[in-house]
Amino acid sequence: MVQTLGIASRSKSQVSELARPLDEGVTAFRNRPLDGGPSTDIWLDALTQKCREGRRIVNVATVVATGVKGDGQREILGLDVITTEDGAGWTAFVRGLVARGLRGVQPVISDAHTGLTQAIAAGLPGAAWQRCRTHFGWNLKTRVPKAAQDVVGSLVRSIFAQPDAASVGAQHARIVGELAERFPAAANLLADAGPSLLAFTAFPPEHWRQIWSNNPQERLNREVRRRTDVVGIFPNRAAIMRLVGAVLTEQHDEWAVARRYMSAESLTKAGPATPILPQEERMPVLSTS
Secondary structure, three states: OOHHHOOOOOOHHHHHHHHHHHHHHHHHHHHOOOOOOOEEEEEEEEEEEEEEEOOEEEEEEEEEEEEEEOOOOEEEEEEEEEOOOOHHHHHHHHHHHHHOOOOOOOEEEEOOOHHHHHHHHHHOOOOEEEEOHHHHHHHHHOOOOHHHHHHHHHHHHHHOOOOOHHHHHHHHHHHHHHHHHHOHHHHHHHHHOHHHHOHHHHOOHHHHHHHOOOHHHHHHHHHHHHHHOOOOEEOOHHHHHHHHHHHHHHHHHHHHOOOOOOOHHHHOOOOOOOOOOOHHHOOOOOOOO
């Protein structure tokens, strides 16, 4: 940045002085109280970044939470850098959001990473977990031959094209049955994922497209990637937090003055969240024999 201003070089102390206001702003943003009312819907995701630690280059996970407030506006809820996407890292992150005032959460949308789903169940026990349909589709493709992937994908997408909750459930059962004969492994996966994959049906239909996948978060991730790919390898975790935090702070401010992501009227119709079902209450797993 300073080179673009015509300054050839800066000492480490001068760079630290330039970065100090940025660090203070990002820290204040990350630690701010979440007291602007309940966040009814939240999305959780992570991006892998490379940074130097000691004499090694390691991968670390930048975890991000976004949400929709009761008035329908989107916001960045939190950001952290953790060593790996394990249960401990995600649980600490989710509990940190709750400690800062996160409340009123109904659906939590994410992929099916084991550590993440455990953190949701432990930290947000009253919330429904919506498994991202896009990530699930990628997982399902690994259970069928390549030549059949497009056909199976079209069948699964038909589940989400139904107009009401009853039709969605009936279509899901129908597709499981159709897949069971030719692709039992795919049918088994689709049946087992039913409660989490179809959790969106407990909420107003006008919200379905926003909450049945992590696509809103993916668009944010692409913007972060656009900035971080220029760096490549960060010198330390603080540098990751500085850049990603600045990008997310800017996005948060843009959302604050943008058109509402969801209508406040439809949010009032959502009602109480459906808790995550324990394994024994989920749809029976089909036999692959």
